[in-house]
Amino acid sequence: MKILVPVKRVIDANIRVRVKPDQTGVETANVKMAMNPFCEIAVEQALRLKEAGHAEEVIIVSAGPEKCQETIRTGLAMGADRGVHINTETTLEPLAIAKMIKAVAEKESADLVILGKQAIDDDNNQTGQMLAAIMQRPLGSYISKIEKNHDGFAITREIDAGLEKLQITSPAVVTTDLRLNEPRYASLPNIMKAKKKPIDIVTPEQLGVDISNRIEVLQVTEPPTRDAGVMVSSAAELVDKLKNEAKVI
């Protein structure tokens, strides 16, 4: 089996983002970037399936500007075999990304595509579902467990009410939730090795995908802030404030 793992380069989860003064977006210049945490979980799961003997090859794909190759290298340093970079400066929407991943998945004959459930920048939570829909392959969203079996994959999903188990056929598309695994750190020798692993470069045009935007961002603003309140020092004081000042109990 071949596994394709689409990954996204995002502002590091530990950075506090700032809205640009011209309200066109958030400040990204000179900000630390990293692989989206859910994508790291996806890479880790692909590697575990390969290590368990279920897959022969793990391919990382990322769409965006040249710098995305750094993110692909992160995946290669974790242990993936090779990369595909879809090179474009255009801001991409999930549907366009899904269409490009579909083109790559078909070219590579990938049996399983593992994506993060959401990217922590746009918080869209869309690409995996869209990919499954346009590829007409079964979707396993928000998984916390996956096992290869005779009929395909046995998956456990994290849903609002608890956990859900499904059996899905192969080939399939799945998206990762936080509890699926804890991603490994790349060792120094593996970081060195990753520099030699191949990354193919393609363009949206070569993949035959129209990436023009359908959603226009009109304005990006700061949310209203909350002011710090007061400190209390006893249960009696807290209950009194909640009853008589805030009137919430």
Add this chain to the structure above:
Amino acid sequence: MNILVIAEHDNADLAPATLNTVTAAGQVGGDVHVLVAGQDCAGVADAAAKIAGVSKVWVCDCATYAHEITENTAALIQSIVNGKGDGKGYSHVMAPASTFGKALIPYVAALCDVQSISDISEVVDADTFVRPIYAGNALSKVKSSEAVKMLTVRTTAFELADDASADQSTDQNKWAEIESIDDAGATNWVQFIEQSLSPSERPELTSARVVVSGGRGMQSGENFPLLEKLADQLGGAVGASRAAVDAGFVPNDYQVGQTGKVVAPDLYLAVGISGAIQHLAGMKDSKVIVAINNDEEAPIFQVADYGWNEDLFVAVPALQAELEK
């Protein structure tokens, strides 16, 4: 303009999130219809027909929809958007931004070659919406050029629509008509095995009036009954930080935050939670926030209306005793 709201339910009860979604749909302006896809779900369809502002309920009562399978529900919605039923089609399809809606809406959107919009927190007009990005650290106002807008709705940002089901005396003439609709076939790719749901006597987390959440500071799952007792005294639900879920103190469905559930109760108590931005993303729209933490520098105090710098194992029992008085 017709707006189709996809009902979230468990075949017995309509999830309150559906009522918030109907309110958002009403703000778009147009006729609001509700789709109930399920099995033996007539009671849910009846409840949907009584929601204020709903003019029609489509019900598809079929074994295919006994359990929510994204592929099956999506195919049904696609057929309706394309004009099955009264053949008029829809300008908007909306569902709550729960795991149900978040999985479903992008899937249907892609089937229809539409770029959907996730987690809207404001309706500006029929094409323009506001949504939080970067864990709520920025708000993005976006305009869609799609013929059909497909949206998930941040339920905490919209009031519950009036739900007449509590008041049986309400004028029956005002209830929406209920019409059945044919199913759209079942996928054979996906087989439902089982659900293990966290049983709870308490109110549902995302719609509870009071939420008591515990973090890593709780130290173990065995200590959570402390918070459960407090929640029961306040008529609330129990939530948690990601750290508490990852450590196995409580199940995944307790997680509040950027990548968990979003809550906005009247009262949110954060106990032994530091206040990471990813956690704040899920609770900072609460009306009143109380933080109990033994680290006076904890960032949670910066958003709390009432902070108590105390060991939680001292503070929580004291609070329980005070509430008992």
